[in-house]
Amino acid sequence: MAEDTLEQAISAAAPERVRTVLLNIVSQSDAARGLASAELLAPPTSTNNGRLPSTKRKRDSQATIRFLVCNQCNQEFDTTKNGPQSCKWHSGSSLCCTI
Numbered sequence: 219m220a221e222d223t224l225e226q227a228i229s230a231a232a233p234e235r236v237r238t239v240l241l242n243i244v245s246q247s248d249a250a251r252g253l254a255s256a257e258l259l260a261p262p263t264s265t266n267n268g269r270l271p272s273t274k275r276k277r278d279s280q281a282t283i284r285f286l287v288c289n290q291c292n293q294e295f296d297t298t299k300n301g302p303q304s305c306k307w308h309s310g311s312s313l314c315c316t317i
């Protein structure tokens with residue numbers, strides 16, 4: 219089936235190829251951009267007055283990158299779950315690397 223073949227192609231491709239294809243897709247489709255944003259961005263937590271931005275456009279423009287790769291331990295981490303058990307180099311944590 220075509221879906222199986224596409225999934226196999228995605229799994230077999232080099233990470234940089236998949237990244238390039240994803241960037242191309244989100245530049246061509248608002249729907250794809252929305253799906254990728256939901257997976258890869260962390261929504262803004264609040265504004266100065268403690269409220270979320272009033273419009274989706276403002277919320278999207280204030281969203282932040284959700285997943286980063288640590289420069290020290292080279293592990294991907296979720297910036298929304300970066301707590302005390304995280305690598306000490308991940309911002310917001312003061313404990314030693316547990317990875």
Ligand SMILES: [Zn+2]
Nearest residue numbers: 288291305307
């Ligand atoms: Zn780290």
